[in-house]
Amino acid sequence: MTATMATRPGGTAVVDRPGSRQQSQVTRLLPTWLIALVIAALALFVLAPVVYIVLASLNSDISVARGDFWPAVFTPSNYANIWTNVGLANGLMNSILVAGSTAVVSAALSIGTAYVLVRYQFFGRLTIMRGLLALQSVPGTLLVLPVFVLFSSSATYLGLQVIGTRWGLFITYLTFALPFSTWVMVTYLRGLPRELEEAARIDGATSFGILTRIILPLSWPGIIVSGIFAFLLGWNDVLFASVMTNPESQTAAVALQIFATSTEGGAIPYYGQMMASALVCAAPVVILYLFFQKYLVGGLTAGGVK
Amino acid sequence: MTTSNPASGTRHAARAARRAAGPAPAVGPDSTSGESPTRSVPVIAEGLETPAGGRRRRGPSERNRPLWMLIPGGVLMVIVIIVPLLLGIYMSFLDLDQYTLRQWIEAPFIGVANYIEAVSQTNLFHGVWLSVSYSFIATVIAMPIGIAAAVATQNAFKGRALVRSVFLIPYVLPSFVVATVWRTMFQPGSIIDKAFHVFGADPGLFLNGPNTYWTLVFVQIWASWPFIYLLALAGLQAVDHEVHEAAALDGALWWKKLRYVVFPYLRGPISLAFIIGMLNHINNFTLPFVLFGIPAPHDVELLPVLTYVTSFQSFRFGLSAAMAVVSLILIAIPLFIYLRVVKLDDAEQGGRK
Numbered sequence: 001m002t003a004t005m006a007t008r009p010g011g012t013a014v015v016d017r018p019g020s021r022q023q024s025q026v027t028r029l030l031p032t033w034l035i036a037l038v039i040a041a042l043a044l045f046v047l048a049p050v051v052y053i054v055l056a057s058l059n060s061d062i063s064v065a066r067g068d069f070w071p072a073v074f075t076p077s078n079y080a081n082i083w084t085n086v087g088l089a090n091g092l093m094n095s096i097l098v099a100g101s102t103a104v105v106s107a108a109l110s111i112g113t114a115y116v117l118v119r120y121q122f123f124g125r126l127t128i129m130r131g132l133l134a135l136q137s138v139p140g141t142l143l144v145l146p147v148f149v150l151f152s153s154s155a156t157y158l159g160l161q162v163i164g165t166r167w168g169l170f171i172t173y174l175t176f177a178l179p180f181s182t183w184v185m186v187t188y189l190r191g192l193p194r195e196l197e198e199a200a201r202i203d204g205a206t207s208f209g210i211l212t213r214i215i216l217p218l219s220w221p222g223i224i225v226s227g228i229f230a231f232l233l234g235w236n237d238v239l240f241a242s243v244m245t246n247p248e249s250q251t252a253a254v255a256l257q258i259f260a261t262s263t264e265g266g267a268i269p270y271y272g273q274m275m276a277s278a279l280v281c282a283a284p285v286v287i288l289y290l291f292f293q294k295y296l297v298g299g300l301t302a303g304g305v306k
Numbered sequence: 307m308t309t310s311n312p313a314s315g316t317r318h319a320a321r322a323a324r325r326a327a328g329p330a331p332a333v334g335p336d337s338t339s340g341e342s343p344t345r346s347v348p349v350i351a352e353g354l355e356t357p358a359g360g361r362r363r364r365g366p367s368e369r370n371r372p373l374w375m376l377i378p379g380g381v382l383m384v385i386v387i388i389v390p391l392l393l394g395i396y397m398s399f400l401d402l403d404q405y406t407l408r409q410w411i412e413a414p415f416i417g418v419a420n421y422i423e424a425v426s427q428t429n430l431f432h433g434v435w436l437s438v439s440y441s442f443i444a445t446v447i448a449m450p451i452g453i454a455a456a457v458a459t460q461n462a463f464k465g466r467a468l469v470r471s472v473f474l475i476p477y478v479l480p481s482f483v484v485a486t487v488w489r490t491m492f493q494p495g496s497i498i499d500k501a502f503h504v505f506g507a508d509p510g511l512f513l514n515g516p517n518t519y520w521t522l523v524f525v526q527i528w529a530s531w532p533f534i535y536l537l538a539l540a541g542l543q544a545v546d547h548e549v550h551e552a553a554a555l556d557g558a559l560w561w562k563k564l565r566y567v568v569f570p571y572l573r574g575p576i577s578l579a580f581i582i583g584m585l586n587h588i589n590n591f592t593l594p595f596v597l598f599g600i601p602a603p604h605d606v607e608l609l610p611v612l613t614y615v616t617s618f619q620s621f622r623f624g625l626s627a628a629m630a631v632v633s634l635i636l637i638a639i640p641l642f643i644y645l646r647v648v649k650l651d652d653a654e655q656g657g658r659k
Contacts, residue, residue, distance in 0.1 A: 027460065027461060027545075027547070027550045028460075028461045028560075029457045029460055029461070029560065029563065029564055029568060030457060030458060030560055030564075031560060034458070035458045035461075035463075038454050038455065038457075038458040039455075039458050039459070039469055042451070042454075042455050042458075042473060043469065043472055043473075045528070046472055046473060046475050046476055046528075047472065047475075049487055049488065049491065049528070050475055052487070052491060052497065053487045056490065064490065064496065064497075065493070065495060065496060066495060066496075066500075067495055067496045067497040067498075067499060067500030067501075068497070069497060109378050109379045109382075110379065112375035112376075112378075112379075113375060113376055113379045113380075115372075115375065116371070116372060116373060116375045116376055117376075120371045120372075120373070122371060122373060126650055128376070129650045130645055130650060133644065133645060133648060134641060134645060135383065135387055137585050137589065137637055137641045137644075138387060138391060138634070139588075139589045139610065139630065139633045139634060139637060140589065140591060140610075141589075141591055141609075141610040141613040141614055141630055141633060142391065142394050142613075142627075142630035142631070142633060142634055143387065143390045143391065143394065144614075144617075145394065145397065145617050145623055145626060145627060145630070146389075146390035146391070146393040146394040146397065146627075147386060147390045149393070149397075149407065149410055150385075150389065150390055150393065153410075156408075171382070171386060172386060174382060175382040175383055175385075175386035175387055176386075176387070178379050178382060178383060179383070182379065206372075207371070207372035208372060208375075211372075211375075232480075235480060236480040236481055236482065236592070237592075238481075238482050238591070238592045238595060238596065239591050239592065239595075239614070243618060253480070253482045256482060256483075256486060257482060257486075257596055260486055260489070260596075261599055271490055274486060274490060275486075275487070275490065278483045278486045278487055279483075281480065281482070281483055282479050282480060282483045285478060285479070285480055286478060286479070289474075289478045290471075293471065293474075297474075297536065
């Protein structure tokens with residue numbers, strides 16, 4: 001390898017060709033046996049619980065309780081029973097409505113905010129950007145009580161019932177999603193060339209026109225990433241949903257949590273149904289991820305925040 | 307003017323025309339300093355800009371900035387984050403329980419009594435110590451795992467895309483699902499218990515008693531190493547190809563190359579991952595809450611769980627607010643470092659996708 005490169009002055013061009021054998025020889029960091037070992041160990045580490053949840057969701061409760069890996073009797077009826085026992089249908093519906101609308105609205109708001117932050121200069125701009133990063137880290141446990149009190153007060157003083165409705169959750173998740181969604185859009189919009197916007201401006205387009213007709217069509221990857229993260233925030237939350245919902249408006253996360261704790265008091269918990277419900281709750285997220293994997297990984301490293 | 311092509315030599319003409327047409331709506335720092343011929347590198351110019359510079363350049367040409375677009379998001383963030391944040395701090399000075407909550411505005415102001423009680427009569431310090439130590443241990447152990455995964459999947463091989471997707475599974479799964487699954491696996495007599503017994507070991511209970519702390523650390527590592535992996539992967543991609551070649555020419559052995567050539571490139575991304583990991587773990591409520599339930603075993607009574615229980619089980623809302631303020635102070639330290647490290651106007655960050 002070294003000889004090839006030394007004898008050929010133009011060798012770098014060959015070496016640079018992506019995917020060529022030489023390139024992977026040069027950039028390889030570990031010997032093959034170690035690569036295989038690391039990958040095998042980590043794949044086992046990750047996949048063991050994942051395979052377990054699939055098998056346990058098809059298993060009988062007794063078999064899970066005594067620690068069987070392979071189902072003694074396949075029990076696909078778990079997947080039928082969760083709809084009546086767990087109240088999962090209602091929970092999934094609420095989760096989809098709340099997280100879905102959070103995703104759409106948060107993406108729409110964050111692209112406007114990000115556009116102004118990236119393309120315009122004004123007093124306080126850097127403070128706002130710093131604030132966007134800081135607000136992502138405000139502990140939820142600090143906010144949950146005051147938000148609850150504030151929303152309850154709106155019922156007392158304004159006659160607006162927010163607690164216990166999907167609206168309350170929607171407003172909360174939307175706001176918590178905005179700092180990160182906006183930050184993702186900021187990093188995305190920075191990468192867009194300005195020439196098109198300037199041409200449109202010369203043609204007399206307004207700022208809003210430029211945003212909707214030029215920036216928006218170019219920004220779909222960024223919009224998807226910021227929308228999906230907003231969706232995940234709503235889908236994954238337990239803290240706010242556990243306090244601000246009633247049985248009618250509870251999300252899938254809360255439904256699963258309540259089912260898990262209520263069933264464990266008795267003889268043998270409904271492990272099979274619990275695992276089946278967990279799998280059903282994870283499914284939308286996994287599907288979203290598989291569809292948009294390419295964008296998501298890029299957006300993650302750019303935003304640098306979970 | 308409608309036919310102006312920004313990509314060619316007509317650019318200068320267009321700019322001249324725009325200047326002649328009066329106030330230009332475009333107000334990027336580079337467009338106001340439009341005389342410079344560096345139009346093609348606007349992002350670098352933006353990176354050099356300072357707040358003072360931005361203020362200095364303000365002029366009549368900036369009247370058309372669509373700042374109203376900041377309003378919807380801004381209003382929401384003020385009402386649902388900033389006002390509650392201040393309200394939470396205010397509540398920590400009130401004697402607030404289930405009787406006074408309804409009329410919280412008239413609740414008696416008791417100064418720092420909640421803080422004194424939190425420090426002297428509750429497990430606050432215990433919770434703070436658990437939160438910080440568990441966050442630190444989980445982050446530190448997840449780091450070599452994530453880096454090893456990134457280093458192993460850096461080179462192209464058949465099936466690499468699949469391996470990467472598998473590695474990201476724990477990151478993608480919702481926390482409450484992860485916690486529910488591990489909770490089932492850690493039940494007494496369940497699969498993990500059984501596996502230990504196969505090797506003749508009897509570790510005792512995982513979801514109760516002193517083992518709970520390490521159960522939590524373990525599950526947290528399982529859930530968060532892929533995040534380190536992602537950031538390390540991005541860092542590895544920044545290693546210049548020339549550097550690889552130079553190392554190959556020198557005939558460097560693989561571990562020397564890793565230690566002296568590649569790892570220095572990872573210092574930045576890994577420090578960032580460390581800080582963000584600490585922030586996420588200290589604030590993590592869902593994982594301990596779902597994994598152990600409420601009331602939490604003594605050894606996993608982390609600060610967020612303690613705050614939650616004080617509010618929604620004991621109904622000591624003022625006391626709980628004081629605890630929450632302590633958690634705010636706790637995350638202020640890594641957050642401060644984070645804000646210093648992240649470049650707000652960095653061109654390179656946007657290009658990394």
